[in-house]
Amino acid sequence: xxxxxVSIKDVADxxxxxxxxxxxxxxxxxxxxxATRERVQGAIDDLGFVRNDAARQLRAGQSRTIGLIVLxxxxxxxxxxxxxxxxxxxENGSTVVLGDSGQxxxxxxxxxxxxxxxRVQGMLISPVGDVGPRVEALRKRGMPVVLVDRVDxxxxxxxxxxxxxxxxxxxxxxxxxxxxxxIVFVGTRADYRQVADRLTGARQAVEEHDGAxxxxxxxxxxxxxxxxxxxxxxxxxxxxxxxxxxxxxxxLLAIGVMQAVLLIRxxxxxxxxxxxxxxxxxxxxxxxxxxxxxxxxTELMGRTAVELLLEEIERPASRRRQVIFDPELVERGSxxxxxxAAGSPAxxxx
Amino acid sequence: xxxxxVSIKDVADxxxxxxxxxxxxxxxxxxxxxATRERVQGAIDDLGFVRNDAARQLRAGQSRTIGLIVLxxxxxxxxxxxxxxxxxxxENGSTVVLGDSGQxxxxxxxxxxxxxxxRVQGMLISPVGDVGPRVEALRKRGMPVVLVDRVDxxxxxxxxxxxxxxxxxxxxxxxxxxxxxxIVFVGTRADYRQVADRLTGARQAVEEHDGAxxxxxxxxxxxxxxxxxxxxxxxxxxxxxxxxxxxxxxxLLAIGVMQAVLLIRxxxxxxxxxxxxxxxxxxxxxxxxxxxxxxxxTELMGRTAVELLLEEIERPASRRRQVIFDPELVERGSxxxxxxAAGSPAxxxx
DNA sequence: CCGTGCCTTTGAATCGTTTCATTAGCACGT
DNA sequence: ACGTGCTAATGAAACGATTCAAAGGCACGG
Numbered sequence: 001x002x003x004x005x006v007s008i009k010d011v012a013d014x015x016x017x018x019x020x021x022x023x024x025x026x027x028x029x030x031x032x033x034x035a036t037r038e039r040v041q042g043a044i045d046d047l048g049f050v051r052n053d054a055a056r057q058l059r060a061g062q063s064r065t066i067g068l069i070v071l072x073x074x075x076x077x078x079x080x081x082x083x084x085x086x087x088x089x090x091e092n093g094s095t096v097v098l099g100d101s102g103q104x105x106x107x108x109x110x111x112x113x114x115x116x117x118x119r120v121q122g123m124l125i126s127p128v129g130d131v132g133p134r135v136e137a138l139r140k141r142g143m144p145v146v147l148v149d150r151v152d153x154x155x156x157x158x159x160x161x162x163x164x165x166x167x168x169x170x171x172x173x174x175x176x177x178x179x180x181x182x183i184v185f186v187g188t189r190a191d192y193r194q195v196a197d198r199l200t201g202a203r204q205a206v207e208e209h210d211g212a213x214x215x216x217x218x219x220x221x222x223x224x225x226x227x228x229x230x231x232x233x234x235x236x237x238x239x240x241x242x243x244x245x246x247x248x249x250x251x252l253l254a255i256g257v258m259q260a261v262l263l264i265r266x267x268x269x270x271x272x273x274x275x276x277x278x279x280x281x282x283x284x285x286x287x288x289x290x291x292x293x294x295x296x297x298t299e300l301m302g303r304t305a306v307e308l309l310l311e312e313i314e315r316p317a318s319r320r321r322q323v324i325f326d327p328e329l330v331e332r333g334s335x336x337x338x339x340x341a342a343g344s345p346a347x348x349x350x
Numbered sequence: 351x352x353x354x355x356v357s358i359k360d361v362a363d364x365x366x367x368x369x370x371x372x373x374x375x376x377x378x379x380x381x382x383x384x385a386t387r388e389r390v391q392g393a394i395d396d397l398g399f400v401r402n403d404a405a406r407q408l409r410a411g412q413s414r415t416i417g418l419i420v421l422x423x424x425x426x427x428x429x430x431x432x433x434x435x436x437x438x439x440x441e442n443g444s445t446v447v448l449g450d451s452g453q454x455x456x457x458x459x460x461x462x463x464x465x466x467x468x469r470v471q472g473m474l475i476s477p478v479g480d481v482g483p484r485v486e487a488l489r490k491r492g493m494p495v496v497l498v499d500r501v502d503x504x505x506x507x508x509x510x511x512x513x514x515x516x517x518x519x520x521x522x523x524x525x526x527x528x529x530x531x532x533i534v535f536v537g538t539r540a541d542y543r544q545v546a547d548r549l550t551g552a553r554q555a556v557e558e559h560d561g562a563x564x565x566x567x568x569x570x571x572x573x574x575x576x577x578x579x580x581x582x583x584x585x586x587x588x589x590x591x592x593x594x595x596x597x598x599x600x601x602l603l604a605i606g607v608m609q610a611v612l613l614i615r616x617x618x619x620x621x622x623x624x625x626x627x628x629x630x631x632x633x634x635x636x637x638x639x640x641x642x643x644x645x646x647x648t649e650l651m652g653r654t655a656v657e658l659l660l661e662e663i664e665r666p667a668s669r670r671r672q673v674i675f676d677p678e679l680v681e682r683g684s685x686x687x688x689x690x691a692a693g694s695p696a697x698x699x700x
Numbered sequence: 701c702c703g704t705g706c707c708t709t710t711g712a713a714t715c716g717t718t719t720c721a722t723t724a725g726c727a728c729g730t
Numbered sequence: 731a732c733g734t735g736c737t738a739a740t741g742a743a744a745c746g747a748t749t750c751a752a753a754g755g756c757a758c759g760g
Contacts, residue, residue, distance in 0.1 A: 004411075005469075005491070007746055018710045023748055033708065048491050053467040054407040055746035058715050061354075063404075073432060073448070079424035083452060095464050098423070098448040102433060114445050117403035119355075141355070141398050224636035252636075259638045262613075283633055286574035286602075288609045357716055368740045373718055383738060405716035408745050 006047045015043040026051070057119060064094045066309065067115035067123040069108060070148075073100045076281060077298055078126070081148065084302030085124065092310055094121060105129055116143060122309045124148050144312040146305050151322050158308040158320045160301045164194050167294045167327040168201025171247050171276050172214075174292070176205060178335055180245030180274050181212045186219055186230050186257065187249035195222075195249045198278060202247055215243065219253055227256020235265035244273060245335075251277035251284045251293055258287060258334070275334040290332035297325050356397045365393040376401070407469060414444045416659060417465035417473040419458060420498075423450045426632060427648055428476070431498065434652030435474065442660055444471060455479055466493060472659045474498050494662040496655050501672050508658040508670045510651045514544050517644045517677040518551025521597050521626050522564075524642070526555060528685055530595030530624050531562045536569055536580050536607065537599035545572075545599045548628060552597055565593065569603055577606020585615035594623060595685075601627035601634045601643055608637060608684070624685040640682035647675050 012019045017036060024031050025040040032040070043049075057063045066089050070078040086096045097120075099111035105128045112134065115123055122144035125135070131152055138145050139156060147159035175183055185202050187195045199216065206214040217234070219226040227248065234243065234257070248254035254277030261267045261275075269275055269289045277284060280295035304323055311318055362369045367386060374381050375390040382390070393399075407413045416439050420428040436446045447470075449461035455478045462484065465473055472494035477485070481502055488495055489506060497509035525533055535552050537545045549566065556564040567584070569576040577598065584593065584607070598604035604627030611617045611625075619625055619639045627634060630645035654673055661668055 008748095009746075019747085020711070020749080021709060024709085027748075031708075036708080048487070050463075050491065051467050052408070052469060052746055053464075054404040054413075054469060055715090056467075056748075057404040058402070058408055058717090058746080059748045061715075072429075073423050074426055074429035076424055079422075079429070079450075082423060083450060086450065086457075090460075095460075098450070100429075100433060100436065100448070107436075110440075110445070113400075114403075117401050117406075119402065119404060137398070141400065224633075228636075256636070263638065283574075286578075286606070288613065358718095359716075369717085370719080370741065371739055374739085377718075381738075386738080402716050405745090406718075408716080408747090409718045411745075 005052070006049045007052070008049070010047055011040065011043045011049050014047060015040045061119075062121055063119050065118065065120045066094050066096050066306065067099065067111070067118075067120040068096050069099045069101055069111045069115075069123065069125045071101055071103050071126050071128065073098065077149075077279070077296060080298040081302040081305075084299040085306050088303040088306040092306070094306075094310075096306075101128055103128055109134065112138070116141075121313050122146070124305050124309060126150060142316070144309055144316070146309045146312070148301070148305050151324075155320060155322065158312060158322065160305045160308065160323045160325070162296045162301070162327055163324050164197035164327075165201040165204070167278065168198035168203075168247070169205045170201075170327070170329050171198075171278065171294050172202040172205035172245075174329055174331070174335060175245035175247060175274055175276060176209050176212055178245070178270070178274055180243075182243045182245065183212060183214050184234065184243040184246045185214060185216045185249070186227065186246060186253050187216070188219055188222055198249050219249075222250050222252055224252045224256040224259070227253035227258075228260045229256070231257035231260025232264055235261045235267065242267075242273070246273065246275050248275070248277050251279045251281045251291060253277070254291055254293075254334075255283070255287055258289060258291070262288060270333065270335050270337060280330050284330075285332065287334075289334045292332045292335040293330050294327045295330050296327050301325060355402070356399045357402070358399070360397055361390065361393045361399050364397060365390045411469075412471055413469050415468065415470045416444050416446050416656065417449065417461070417468075417470040418446050419449045419451055419461045419465075419473065419475045421451055421453050421476050421478065423448065427499075427629070427646060430648040431652040431655075434649040435656050438653040438656040442656070444656075444660075446656075451478055453478055459484065462488070466491075471663050472496070474655050474659060476500060492666070494659055494666070496659045496662070498651070498655050501674075505670060505672065508662065508672065510655045510658065510673045510675070512646045512651070512677055513674050514547035514677075515551040515554070517628065518548035518553075518597070519555045520551075520677070520679050521548075521628065521644050522552040522555035522595075524679055524681070524685060525595035525597060525624055525626060526559050526562055528595070528620070528624055530593075532593040533562060533564050533595045533597060534584065534593040535564060535566045535597050535599070536577065536603050537566070538569055538572055538576075548597075548599050569599075572600050572602055574602045574606040574609070577603035577608075578610045579606070581607035581610025582614055585611045585617065592617075592623070596623065596625050598625070598627050601629045601631045601641060603627070604641055604643075604684075605633070605637055608639060608641070612638060620683065620685050620687060626685055630680050634680075635682065637684075639684045642682045642685040643680050644677045645680050646677050651675060 008022050009019055012022045022040055025037050029037060068082060068085055073079055082098055089096045101108035108128045124146050126148040127150055135145055145157045147157055149161050151159045151161050185199055206212045217230055219230050246257060254275055258275055267273050277291050277293040280293035284291040284293050358372050359369055362372045372390055375387050379387060418432060418435055423429055432448055439446045451458035458478045474496050476498040477500055485495055495507045497507055499511055501509045501511050535549055537549060556562045567580055569580050596607060598607060604625055608625055617623050627641050627643040630643035634641040634643050
């Protein structure tokens with residue numbers, strides 16, 4: 001029943017033409033007369049012929065595939081970025097294949113090897129640890145690489161990333177604009193550069209504003225539970241020592257804090273306490289009080305990464321570019337009292 | 351600087367051996383003398399030679415790659431399944447490449463085409479719509495396919511899936527075992543087979559138990575907000591009409607219900623009302639009251655899917671198998687009053 | 701009737717690797 | 731000296747598609 005896969009030669013035989021003609025039907029239909037084209041197409045359909053990409057690529061020297069290696073496909077940031085990258089690649093006739101390194105350098109290395117052997121056009125990598133040596137080796141062999149969510153300190157390859165300092169700054173600016181003065185920053189010990197950057201931005205905003213004070217509270221982890229612990233501690237302070245605005249280094253922490261202050265102390269959000277998170281995870285919009293957050297422009301990053309890569313593929317000599325996006329503030333109920341929905345007709349003033 | 355990629359011939363020339371010898375060093379090192387092996391290896395390192403997978407595959411006739419097409423990489427079920435599949439494949443010397451159909455039949459079709467052209471060993475597919483025609487075509491050409499989270503009604507290909515009837519049954523059994531008798535099922539209009547199955551299971555459990563009653567409440571969507579609406583309606587009932595147990599068709603609904611009943615009516619969970627969800631999303635464990643839920647055995651499903659596929663690849667004539675897993679109940683605070691953690695030493699009695 | 705130009709089709713060369721039948725080289729026993 | 735047995739290395743033939751120079755067919759004008 002199952003003979004070996006159908007090749008272009010089988011198609012040629014059945015259609016009674018030469019191999020080259022079949023190839024022309026597939027790649028340059030205009031060169032072939034309508035009658036022949038139909039006959040060949042019929043043979044293709046009859047036999048269920050499927051092009052062999054390996055042979056194709058061997059001849060062509062390169063594929064139409066882009067490799068994307070992410071730290072964690074489960075992370076909404078990466079899955080959404082991947083989706084955008086796929087769309088952008090598709091518009092340019094390429095296909096994205098995804099590899100999940102799971103933060104493991106070994107797995108990352110395996111995917112890099114596999115993709116290189118597959119002669120992908122180029123790779124988008126959100127690297128696990130030290131980018132240096134591995135990317136260096138790739139580049140030496142002429143493989144275009146764009147870093148995602150990370151910049152190459154030596155500027156050897158293009159990258160797309162987000163300015164977390166700006167994100168921290170805009171978060172706290174937003175609290176200040178809402179009239180808050182006693183601000184608390186919740187984060188883990190600043191070994192993660194991202195957390196440190198967000199704090200730096202927060203500090204800048206506070207320093208620019210007379211009369212505002214910033215207190216840093218350390219959490220055990222970037223989780224809801226750790227946030228709840230912090231929230232409980234804060235909720236038990238005396239009235240004079242309560243903050244009126246809290247900026248958490250991510251949304252999970254913020255949700256934990258929210259749970260604690262609502263239930264233990266019965267504080268009102270945002271009236272007594274404004275709360276803002278970071279990352280804008282799916283869940284934030286449907287927290288008890290919808291959570292204001294700072295969002296990375298994920299889709300834009302995915303598309304831009306692909307565009308930078310395609311540019312490098314087309315013109316290998318072109319200059320590398322470090323694109324750094326500003327994040328975006330998403331205002332919700334945890335910092336702003338509810339107003340009528342924008343879509344509803346404005347009532348006549350009277 | 352960038353000449354064309356290094357081929358096995360370049361390596362052979364530099365090492366002063368024949369092409370076949372280099373190939374032997376790569377594929378059958380034992381056949382080559384130690385001295386030659388070292389010399390060739392040295393040349394490989396010097397030149398930065400990377401095997402061309404296309405040529406390799408062309409000769410071999412098939413790749414060491416498995417294609418996995420999922421409905422949504424952002425969905426934790428699929429990302430975790432993908433991770434498990436990758437691990438299992440790696441143990442068997444294969445690599446998983448991931449395609450995200452995003453519930454779009456067109457994208458699904460494109461990935462199927464790309465993977466087939468790449469001559470993957472086989473595919474794991476969680477199909478968008480009607481499986482029939484497309485899979486039929488694949489099978490006719492001898493491509494092994496295993497369905498994920500869906501069974502083929504015609505039993506033409508193997509599959510791994512979950513028994514949602516059993517899941518609904520065990521959820522309600524759990525409520526009954528905790529002494530609840532007035533049970534509410536919250537779900538959308540039963541157009542989704544999964545929701546319908548869960549309800550069927552719930553019905554079975556209630557019917558087996560004298561004195562238990564099941565009420566079905568319809569939600570507008572499977573979201574937190576829809577759940578909150580349902581919860582508000584329930585929370586406003588008179589005391590005699592309140593249920594003492596609620597089973598929601600997914601965790602998002604359950605979290606919405608929880609938010610509403612806790613805040614509006616101030617009911618205690620689980621004392622006044624036991625609550626159970628479905629899917630065990632990450633967030634459930636860190637809800638205000640940790641949510642009891644029903645979990646699919648994701649890792650097991652991923653590994654099993656790969657194993658079924660590998661079996662079919664090895665022995666194409668072997669029988670197809672429909673593997674249906676029972677889900678697993680994850681007990682948390684929303685149905686069970688807190689007890690000392692299992693790990694803590696039991697205090698001496700008396 | 702023949703040359704010219706145009707469109708269609710052909711067939712061979714090519715890509716980089718693996719495989720396998722041969723050959724080369726060498727030591728050993730007779 | 732010569733055959734035997736063995737390991738190590740060789741080189742040519744695949745694999746399936748693309749490309750391109752060349753040939754074939756045909757109509758038309760001279």
